[in-house]
Amino acid sequence: MDTMGIIFSNVHDGDLKELTEMRTFASVPFGGRYRLIDFVLSNMVNSGIHNIGIVAKANYMSLMDHLGNGREWDLDRKRDGLFIFPPFARQDPDIGVYKGRLEALAGILTYIRRSAEKYVVLANSDIICNMNYRDVIRYHEEKEAEITVIYRKMTVSESNAPRCTYFYFDPDQRLSGMAVRPPYGGEQNVSFNMVVMERGLLEHIVKEASAYHYQSFDRDFLQRRCRDFKVYGYPFEELYLRINSIAGYFDANMRMLDPATRNELFYSHGSIYTKVRDEIPARYPGESMTRNSLIADGCVIEGEVEDSVLFRGVHVGKGARVKKSILMQDTRIGENACLTYTILDKDVVILPERILTGYGSYPVVISKGSIV
Template sequence: MALPRVLVLVLAGGKGNRLELLTETRAKPAVPFAGVYRLIDFPLSNCQHSGIADVWVSVQYQPQSVSEHLANGRPWDLDRTTGGLMMLPPFQGNERGGWTEGTADGLWRQAELVRGFDPDALVVVSSDAVYKLDYREVVDAHLGSGAEVTMVTTEVAADDAARYGIVRVGDDGRVADYAYKPDEPATTTATNEVFVFSPRPTLDRLEALADEVGDDGLEDLGSHLLPAQTGDGAARAFRFDGYWRDVGTVTSYWEAHQDFLAEEPPLDLDEHAWPVHTRGGRHSAARVLDDGRIENSLLSGGTRVSGDVRGSVLSPGVIVEAGATVVDSVLLPGVRVRAGATVTRAVIDDRVDVGGGASVGGDGDITLVGRGVRVEDGAEIAAGARFPDPESD
């Protein structure tokens, strides 16, 4: 029996405003994670290990940052003569051209392309979470259920539930209620932004909804499509109990890095049976020099440490000079922390130069320093600050 024809649509077009300075000059899926990876590496690696070779990536905001990383898709075995990786940029030429205004709107704009491919199942995933999941297992459960959509669900903290689509699931696995980012969540069961759709009925429903909402637009999947499918009893849940962490905010991004500094990290990124692949191999080995001290940290290739680094993640090319201290922080590629400087509970973006004797962050909220800036010698950036201040002239 032939395997079902599966198409994966990776949503990589959003600006990611909640990541603030980290997404000023790059798309959210291109944000580095755990030193050498990018966020989009996780869904693409899931596709590879799930045996799914037809992957379309919808890009819009800062598309070059995603396209440069993906290239021809070789790290994920997507460089194929037939099928493989395809980029879907905004387009003009018909009534569905133009900028995408939400995930459901984007799916509607690409509807004819999806219909032409004629998949048995359409898997729609975001690229702002860290997890491992066999998408084909979810597809098999979906095709056997008769549902129009299967929502992969996970449990989240009660004080964080309002950030997600929240569902109530019946004993039979049917989704009895769906609320998109509710002010008062009824449960802590959230969709983790992996959906398997039956393409034809879903696209037909989108057409009808587009006519109903008119100029207001289809917006996100949770705005009209998923509530309509749930209301008609056409939605099922697939419970996921593994590690899943949304990293769409500065705080959650920092917290996810702390997860991977544990003695037993929640995911083995080098697991032989399911490694997370990325485009890389361009850096030499990390070096800890005579005065360097490392404690409970991740060091990427090309890092040079002569100072004190504790509980931190250092991306490729980071330099921590003698007498500098980095504690509980995430340093993205090319950061330099000069002698006598201290960085505490901070996320420091690409190519930032922290001047000698400067103090960045402290106890309290996470501090964020934007890409490519120079922190002057002896400067003090308070805990929880954003530098440069995005609201300043």
């Protein structure tokens, strides 16, 4: 497909502050063995996109370690492939790194200009779905659009509204207006923060944004200029999960316990790929018990695990009980400890007899490497 992709890895860091202190949003672990970026990256590769740039901003060591040279996604190529762009330096050191999509794109304008593809797909990592971008490009061409935005019609609560962007369309699906971080909810056309346009148009937009010091693509450009371009909306109507808060992240992982959800997210338009790490199978010695849980390779379960997601190398001690929890790589749970509604980052140690209890809407989060 004559299309390149650009993924922004840090845009939503503030939504998962407890989990992004030492990593980018895109590299947050998900579903027992994956990272959030695996979904959008795999969707692009499965759609025939093989020139993909990853825009980083801060704490990108784990992202680079996970992606490597892109071999798992068939992106270790002599031509095109995977490109990771660290934050660019500014002439004025007081300004710091970029603050929005447009400034980030200005920093990689040479990469965009030197690419040969006709179209470009811009995306974040906060939407978990299995999407075929070929369908979006086909729609873009049928509408003779200059810009196509991907959205979902849904009911939005008032508390979630400030995290969203709403689109308003005419009967032909042409964008007529939009609201960025609105204070109201209701049934709305909610942006997926995914955009398709011709590469040449993107160059023009980035140059104009630099001249006027625009930062946000939605607020500073699209909202002001949507009537100056042929902007159309593409409705995505299949299963998706949105990660825009700790509670949303917890709920999305819990939904992965449903086989129907897993099958649709991982296989409907192609497989979701990730970095492969060889481990021995999980072991269940003694009187261990598990119910309705995802247990990754390398785990040792000596206690009870129910309705939980365990990443590689987790050890649950004798008599320990883990329920409705997410335990990331190499976590250690001491004997007779009890965890309910918790999220434990990598390398956490829970001492024997400890009790941690949260709520579904407010799970307890323990940061990486902590001893509790």
